[in-house]
Amino acid sequence: MTTDFDHIVIGAGISGLGAAHFSARRGLSTLVLEASDRVGGCINSQHFDALGGFWTEGGGHTCFNSYGNMLSILDDLGLTGQVEEKLKVGYKLWKGGKRRSILSALHFFEAARSIPRLFTAPKDGRSVADYYGSVLGRRNYRDLLRYAFQAVICQPADDYPAEALFRRKPRRKEVIKAFTFAKGISTIPEAIAAQDAIQVRTGQRIARIESDAEGFLVHGEDGSQVRGRHLTLAVPPDVATALMPNGFEAARDTISDIGMSEIETLVLAFRNQDLPLKPIAGLIAVEDAFYSAVSRDFKPDDYRGFAFHFKPGQLSPEAQVERACTALGVAPDRIAAQSRIHNRLPALRSGHFDLVKRLDAALAGSRLAVTGNWFLGVSMEDALTRSRSESDRLFGT
Numbered sequence: 118m119t120t121d122f123d124h125i126v127i128g129a130g131i132s133g134l135g136a137a138h139f140s141a142r143r144g145l146s147t148l149v150l151e152a153s154d155r156v157g158g159c160i161n162s163q164h165f166d167a168l169g170g171f172w173t174e175g176g177g178h179t180c181f182n183s184y185g186n187m188l189s190i191l192d193d194l195g196l197t198g199q200v201e202e203k204l205k206v207g208y209k210l211w212k213g214g215k216r217r218s219i220l221s222a223l224h225f226f227e228a229a230r231s232i233p234r235l236f237t238a239p240k241d242g243r244s245v246a247d248y249y250g251s252v253l254g255r256r257n258y259r260d261l262l263r264y265a266f267q268a269v270i271c272q273p274a275d276d277y278p279a280e281a282l283f284r285r286k287p288r289r290k291e292v293i294k295a296f297t298f299a300k301g302i303s304t305i306p307e308a309i310a311a312q313d314a315i316q317v318r319t320g321q322r323i324a325r326i327e328s329d330a331e332g333f334l335v336h337g338e339d340g341s342q343v344r345g346r347h348l349t350l351a352v353p354p355d356v357a358t359a360l361m362p363n364g365f366e367a368a369r370d371t372i373s374d375i376g377m378s379e380i381e382t383l384v385l386a387f388r389n390q391d392l393p394l395k396p397i398a399g400l401i402a403v404e405d406a407f408y409s410a411v412s413r414d415f416k417p418d419d420y421r422g423f424a425f426h427f428k429p430g431q432l433s434p435e436a437q438v439e440r441a442c443t444a445l446g447v448a449p450d451r452i453a454a455q456s457r458i459h460n461r462l463p464a465l466r467s468g469h470f471d472l473v474k475r476l477d478a479a480l481a482g483s484r485l486a487v488t489g490n491w492f493l494g495v496s497m498e499d500a501l502t503r504s505r506s507e508s509d510r511l512f513g514t
């Protein structure tokens with residue numbers, strides 16, 4: 118089989134674009150195939166032209182100076198100097214139809230008693246409920262932390278592996294601690310995809326992949342075909358299962374049971390003067406139809422924006438608008454602009470890291486890489502760390 122590209126990447130989220138960046142920097146011809154009409158996947162800054170280009174984040178919203186792989190890519194692209202600080206504003210709880218302070222749900226004495234365990238208790242193999250219940254107290258977990266973690270991963274958090282949340286990483290102290298860009302986080306995937314060394318084809322949903330001794334034959338849903346010597350799957354686990362090429366049945370069987378959390382995200386924008394609410398980072402919902410809301414108040418503007426991450430199938434679109442406006446204390450007729458996004462995040466469970474070891478054993482020595490936000494953890498940096506190590510495996514360090 119003659120190949121068209123040294124490396125084909127399926128999926129143009131940050132995992133796939135990172136994988137493409139790392140191979141293109143090695144001088145390899147690199148093609149990215151993306152099903153949707155845009156790059157970025159879960160990174161999805163919503164720009165409202167009718168509001169003078171005001172934007173707010175519909176997905177990933179914050180990068181940190183501990184994101185070493187992300188920063189190395191920003192260095193390569195000359196973007197590190199353009200990162201912008203996020204104004205510090207706090208989260209509120211949304212509980213029983215009222216906005217409340219986070220501290221109102223904290224059991225101080227229990228936290229003080231338990232906290233020394235934070236420095237000694239191992240996370241390995243433990244669930245979020247088990248680990249954080251032990252290091253911050255069972256009542257603190259029940260009344261506050263479980264909702265805070267749900268808010269982060271947009272799904273029930275109890276059975277999620279503790280190791281997959283908040284990995285400690287070295288910081289680059291000369292870079293702003295928590296940052297964004299003048300036009301939002303989508304600046305990053307768009308800049309990676311815009312490089313001449315990477316070809317990106319959007320609107321290319323991949324239906325099937327064949328493999329032989331020379332490499333991979335990738336079939337698009339539209340009947341297109343393209344050949345690559347190496348292949349990276351950078352798609353959610355259910356899609357990776359469906360696309361796993363012939364010859365990789367052991368790899369496919371390993372990942373076929375990983376679930377996904379479906380999230381109905383409603384993005385709302387208001388004129389500043391129409392929203393009396395004081396600036397907030399967002400809302401952490403306690404037993405409501407949404408997990409969380411994330412605001413754009415970290416970058417003041419003439420408008421204010423909020424992404425409400427709703428549980429699937431609970432409220433009609435109209436009822437979601439009502440609920441979001443109630444939580445913000447504003448009438449729906451004050452909405453200046455809105456949009457809707459279907460977000461998806463992997464639903465990891467305890468035992469996940471054994472499964473990753475088995476997958477890696479099944480991929481060893483092959484030209485197939487598998488990356489995503491379902492290996493080390495869900496953050497953009499976790500995704501890029503996996504993309505980097507898979508790139509090193511395929512092409513050498």
Ligand SMILES: Cc1cc2nc3c(=O)[nH]c(=O)nc-3n(C[C@H](O)[C@H](O)[C@H](O)COP(=O)(O)OP(=O)(O)OC[C@H]3O[C@@H](n4cnc5c(N)ncnc54)[C@H](O)[C@@H]3O)c2cc1C
Nearest residue numbers: 128130131132152158159176177178179323489490496497
């Ligand atoms: C609401 C929300 C808030 C978040 N906040 C943060 C944050 O503040 N900081 C942080 O670090 N992380 C955050 N995250 C997590 C982070 O944004 C994601 O985990 C990460 O961006 C996922 O990247 P990915 O490339 O692994 O997957 P995805 O972004 O899901 O990309 C997968 C891509 O594959 C494409 N695809 C699927 N099927 C096919 C097919 N058959 N053919 C071709 N292409 C296909 C999809 O269209 C998609 O573009 C957040 C996530 C969400 C949802």
